[in-house]
Ligand SMILES: *[C@@H]1O[C@H](CO)[C@@H](O)[C@H](O)[C@H]1NC(C)=O
């Protein structure tokens with residue numbers, strides 16, 4: 740135990756604050772997994788996607804990677820999704836993951852190629868220590884997800900589903916679904932925004948008629964979206 744304890748103490752620090760170790764192998768491996776097993780038949784150049792990603796990150800300082808720097812990488816991975824199956828979720832990760840069989844019918848950002856490749860990874864120019872998200876506006880991780888979310892929302896069409904967690908305050912958060920994604924939805928392409936508010940047994944804090952979700956409905960209404968909202972327990 741004397742020998743093991745110091746190692747346990749030191750390792751997670753690097754993994755938490757620096758670029759995810761082996762990121763190149765993870766990203767390229769996930770890319771081949773996606774194009775071979777998840778969405779076979781789609782042709783993407785995995786090595787080239789990595790090269791464009793690396794170029795965007797390595798050529799700029801850690802706090803200075805904008806969405807535009809990822810343009811060429813995104814151009815390498817165009818993707819079209821069927822309407823009526825877009826699912827947006829916020830703070831309901833547990834639910835989305837534990838009901839994978841039900842939600843398989845839906846497409847989330849994590850099901851897109853870019854979402855699949857970079858989910859749960861951290862990266863920046865300095866491999867040993869990345870700046871915290873809050874310390875810079877053009878964080879390389881933030882900029883990539885911002886553009887990915889925007890692309891996903893812009894493509895959304897037909898009926899879309901928004902799954903929110905009613906057991907927290909500010910279920911509708913202007914910093915998450917409420918910023919990039921909501922602003923990128925196109926009322927001309929979206930038929931209905933169907934909101935599902937899920938509450939845990941501990942009791943609801945918010946619902947379709949209470950709290951921040953009312954604000955979401957007002958925004959949708961003012962932008963000309965048709966919507967429905969359903970409260971449901973787990
Ligand atoms: C960030 O990028 C801008 C514009 O490209 C540049 O003027 C600035 O010096 C860069 N900052 C750092 C810290 O590299």
Ligand SMILES: *[C@@H]1O[C@H](CO)[C@@H](O)[C@H](O)[C@H]1NC(C)=O
Nearest residue numbers: 830831832833834904906937
């Ligand atoms: C809602 O948020 C609470 C508190 O963070 C969490 O415990 C719960 O698992 C979340 N519900 C779902 C459905 O993910």
Ligand SMILES: *[C@@H]1O[C@H](CO)[C@@H](O)[C@H](O)[C@H]1NC(C)=O
Nearest residue numbers: 823897898930931933966967
């Ligand atoms: C879209 O949503 C509306 C409202 O919930 C529903 O009446 C309609 O049947 C849905 N259409 C499809 C194609 O799912």
